[in-house]
Amino acid sequence: MGAPDRLNALPLSTAAPAERGDAARNRALLLDAARKLIAERGADAVSMDDVAAEAGVGKGTLFRRFGSRSGLMIVLLDEDEVIEQQAFMFGPPPLGPGAPPLERLLAYGRSRLKFVHVHRALLSDAARDPHTRFNAPATLHHTHVRILLETAGTTGDLDAQADALTALLDADRVAHEMTERGRTLEQLGDAWETVARKLCGT
Structure with a gap:
């Protein structure tokens, strides 16, 4: 396998697979809430509790969607x-x-x-x-x-x-x-x- 082929074989991102219904809505709510809070406070001052509260969903939902705070940050990027x-x-x-x-x-x-x-x-x-x-x-x-x-x-x-x-x-x-x-x-x-x-x- 040549060099360009090796590069093209790698995944481009960590994007989640397509979702439907409540799962997709919750994911969008959480990402929008995180972006809003980070814009207001900076990433270091935003906790998972803050994001869940801003989005109006349970903290457990947030962890199920993204696994960890770092996982959420990666998706935002x-x-x-x-x-x-x-x-x-x-x-x-x-x-x-x-x-x-x-x-x-x-x-x-x-x-x-x-x-x-x-x-x-x-x-x-x-x-x-x-x-x-x-x-x-x-x-x-x-x-x-x-x-x-x-x-x-x-x-x-x-x-x-x-x-x-x-x-x-x-x-x-x-x-x-x-x-x-x-x-x-x-x-x-x-x-x-x-x-x-x-x-x-x-």
């Missing part, structure tokens, strides 16, 4: 994740196919940094749970970076190198660099580019 994934898998170059692998890798890093900055609270929350930290979207992102390294002719342990690059995109790290060290997204993108170029031998 899903729509934007799918848009981003479609862009780097099928969109125009340099982020999408058609550009040299190193150019795509550099474009991916800068694009993902912007995404992480916008969704920092949700990504940080989800990363605290091993079941959501290493879920299907995370695997897709790691595989994408690994494939670009491979097609750029990088040698050595590609998984370790992909891990090193994706670590630069960790939500808590990005927030720390920006709030505590005063670095900009542009500077973080430049740092990503430096590491990516060294791994690709340029």
Whole structure:
């Protein structure tokens, strides 16, 4: 199986299967309630009790729908994740196919940094749970970076190198660099580019 086929074989998101009736209505109510509360308070200040109360459903219903608080956070990210994934898998170059692998890798890093900055609270929350930290979207992102390294002719342990690059995109790290060290997204993108170029031998 070639590199593009390996990537295409991975699931694009954690989206739930189609639902009908009360289950679908409850799910929509809960997601709308969570989005509203997060917009008002920030993700860190929103509990499962808050979401259930805002949606007007029992807390047990919330846990049955999403499994955990981190599971809820991942679902909230899903729509934007799918848009981003479609862009780097099928969109125009340099982020999408058609550009040299190193150019795509550099474009991916800068694009993902912007995404992480916008969704920092949700990504940080989800990363605290091993079941959501290493879920299907995370695997897709790691595989994408690994494939670009491979097609750029990088040698050595590609998984370790992909891990090193994706670590630069960790939500808590990005927030720390920006709030505590005063670095900009542009500077973080430049740092990503430096590491990516060294791994690709340029």
